[in-house]
Amino acid sequence: MTTVGEALITLLEAHDVDTVFGIPGVHTVELYRGLARSKIRHVTPRHEQGAGFMADGYARAGGRPGIAFVITGPGLTNTITAMGQARADSVPMLVISGVNATPTLGKGLGHLHELPDQRGMMEKVALFSHRVTDADELPGVLARAFALFSSSRPGPVHIEIPTDIMVKPAGGIAALLTNVAPPEPNPAAIAEAAKLCAAARRPLVLAGGGAKRAEAPLQRLAEKLGAPVVQTANARGLLHRHPLGVPASPSLKAVRALMAEADLVIAAGTEFGPTDYDGYSDGGFVLPSNLIRIDIGADQLARRPARISIHADCGAALEALLVEIGTDQPPSGDGQSRAAATRQAAFAEMAPALQAQTRAVEMIRDALPGSIIVGDSTQPVYAANLYYDHDRPGGWFNAATGFGALGYGPPAAIGAALAVPDAPVVCLTGDGGFQ
CATH class of the missing domain: 3.40.50.970 (Thiamin diphosphate (ThDP)-binding fold, Pyr/PP domains)
Structure with missing residues (x-):
């Protein structure tokens, strides 16, 4: 039985x-x-x-x-x-x-x-x-x-x-396998978004954790528009060492300045959570007015309304937007210089102790290329969440944003190592988290 x-x-x-x-x-x-x-x-x-x-x-x-x-x-x-x-x-x-x-x-x-x-x-x-x-x-x-x-x-x-x-008998039960896909991006919303992209002279992309598996279309769109790409903590690893990449927290003044001067912001897979966008609780983050939001969660789109909301998987929406824009659009001329200036200013804004901790994480990355670095709620992780350029999409994640659970690092790193046995896995934890 x-x-x-x-x-x-x-x-x-x-x-x-x-x-x-x-x-x-x-x-x-x-x-x-x-x-x-x-x-x-x-x-x-x-x-x-x-x-x-x-x-x-x-x-x-x-x-x-x-x-x-x-x-x-x-x-x-x-x-x-x-x-x-x-x-x-x-x-x-x-x-x-x-x-x-x-x-x-x-x-x-x-x-x-x-x-x-x-x-x-x-x-x-x-x-x-x-x-x-x-x-x-x-x-x-x-x-x-x-x-x-x-x-x-x-x-x-x-x-x-x-x-x-x-303990009851359950013979003969067959699995119900459904192939349920995310919603397709709305063509009308994509067409309107493409028009905004064509008119933009200082476009910017905000990439969140929902975009971490959409690196290829994200990079192509950024290059087509000449748009810097700011990555929240859960999006690190996208556009590694790319001239348009900005691996820095939107809580930093330099990143907020970049956002303020943008005439179009495309937010891909980010909820605009305060731990990413207002980490210092200074209230300095202002939601952009000319905003295109892409999110797989309809409730997220409703919580922070945008000029154009696209309910879809980030990868599918970005691909559709690229097709709609076509090949004629020239990129804006100063995207790389805006990104470079923001990277420099964002790192300089951090206290020397935080800079040193970020450098330590960079040394781990360079010693173990392609690694997965899992962080607990500990100081080097806080520092790197402010500014750090990982070399693998989805390879930097931690519990120091959002819910912020202590003790996350060691077991999560074990889970990561079992999921991807060929990748080096590093756990960054403090004494409290390790206990």
Whole structure:
């Protein structure tokens, strides 16, 4: 007999899952019975928070959802911090947990690992939380999770299985595989954006984490327009050592000056979060008026309205914009000089101690080319988030922006190393984060 827990493993295999992170417990035994007969690799951390952070690093480095198995109650609450970080940074993460038997839920009888309302708690941090009440629900809820990961702004998803459902028979369940793509860019919006690009004389691109897998069209557009490209912390590695690249935080005065003088700003995959754009909490950041926004998340576009909003994957939107602009447009003449002046001024603006810490990170990069550098909430990471030019798109990420979880670095680096075994992986952490 195949149980629901065992069947779940088979369904994950059908979704091309090859690695899960977790700590087994009495409420998740059936998942581990399934793993014993599976090719899926299981990685055990010291603590469930580590499982979540490993899944995060695995997803960021490898471009695939990170999966965590955790027990009911304290195992799941230990994972919430990692889910909060994933939510803040749009990291695809699937957390599968147990929960107490269905007849006992919400009754407060004092069962092992019992919470008053586990799913209600998870709904506050996950994109969605689903309780499985029947084996037939498994294919659909997994399809929903993976469709969300591939077609919209990703984040953490939670699925819980009561212990009485976990052991029920589940033979013959087939995976529901859906090929859900992101929305195509609206042709009318692309046409209007192309007109603005044609009229711009001092264009600028702001690249966020949503653009990190769109380097080729991003670079072509920047070169076509002669537009400097400012990269937030999660976009570092784009346009490495390119004359139009500006690997500096928009919190710096020099970068804000560049933005203020631009007559067109194209924001690709950035939410304009204060930790990137107002890191000193001085209120000096002003949203550009002549703004084109590209984002896969419709809710993000609604939060910070732009003159033109393009709801699409960054790569697809940039490619469409390039086609619409065509070959006739000459680039503006001073993009490279504006970028060079901003790079120089941004670095000079930093205190000498911060400059030294950035130089130290650059030495690591140069000693280990093509490396993935994973950072914790520690001073050299703060410095490099202000100014640092990495050599690999998606190869610089950390917990020092957004949610800002301490202790992220070591487990996330382990996850990254498992996702990309051929790349050197470096963890930058402090004494507090390492503990």
